[in-house]
Amino acid sequence: MIEETIISKAIIESYLNDLLDSIESDVVIGGAGPSGLCAAYYLAKRGFKVVLFERALKLGGGMPGGGMMFNRIVVQEPARRILDEFNIRCQEYQPGYFVTSSLEAAAALADKTLKAGARIFNLITIEDVIVRENCVSGVVINWSSVEMAKLHIDPVSFASRFVIDATGHPCEIARIVEKKSGGKLLTPTGRIEGEKSMWAEVAEQFTVDNTKEAFPNLYVCGMASNAVFGGPRMGPIFGGMLLSGKKVAELIMKKI
Ligand code: 48H
DSSP: OOOOHHHHHHHHHHHHHHHHSSEEEEEEEEESSSHHHHHHHHHTTTTOOEEEEEEESSSSSTTTBBBTBSSSSEETTTTHHHHHHHOOOEEEEEEEEEEEEEHHHHHHHHHHHHHHOOOOEEEEEEEEEETTTTEEEEEEEEEHHHTTOOOOOEEEEEEEEEEEEEOOTTTTTHHHHHHHSSSSSTTTTTOOOBBBOOOHHHHHHHHHOOOOOEEEEEEEEHHHHHHTTOOOOOEEEEEEHHHHHHHHHHHHHHOO
16 A cells, blocks of 8 residues: 555655755755766765755756767866766777766766765755855755746755855856955956856866865855856866866865
């Protein structure tokens, strides 16, 4: 015999227990693309309490789409070693260029990150941050469906010691902070410098170099780093995203 009400109770109670237990954490990450998942994995693996909010239904951000819907991505050294860490298979296409399935990569990142203990909540959007004494100290969230339907429903807040903006090209969290701080980001102009046109080689290095603090206790990684600090885009090469996720985790581990 199967009772529908037991199914409902199991789902609601299990989810709410997880959500309640996530109201205070070490790190909140916005965005479950490759950089956000990688950051969450390395932090969770070291035992930190990591909460990741993802606006979309699926995990992986821009990764599953590969290059122009050809569901393959390219990764270079030294990021290929991160593929090994996640048991993602790849082939060396030409010396130094490793090609892999964007589906396998996104699925493996999500799987290992969840199993490492990161709490991932999809269908939730970060719409604001908490700021105390000029430091970011948490996020303000709402259901993505509320945002999409443009309903006037107040959000709720989750506190954390650090916040990572891994929201990709739109760098949404840094953009909110830029707007509400009156342009006091830790960038050369205090503002979002804006993403530049394609130049893969420069962009890949730029992403990693500019994976850093963009406002006290707010870090940026992945494509958000390029957008905030003014670097070019790189197209469907993903090594920089993976290395950036790992780097932001290491930077925060040193500060916790
Ligand atoms: C919750 C949010 C919010 C929000 C957005 O775009 P992503 O895949 O980000 P990265 O930086 O890990 O990877 C970038 C890569 O996919 C890419 O676009 C590349 C390499 N482009 C190169 C080029 O030349 O174009 O993932 C960001 C995630 C998405 O899943 C969004 O839904 C999510 O963040 N998100 N989640 N609250 N406010 N905003």
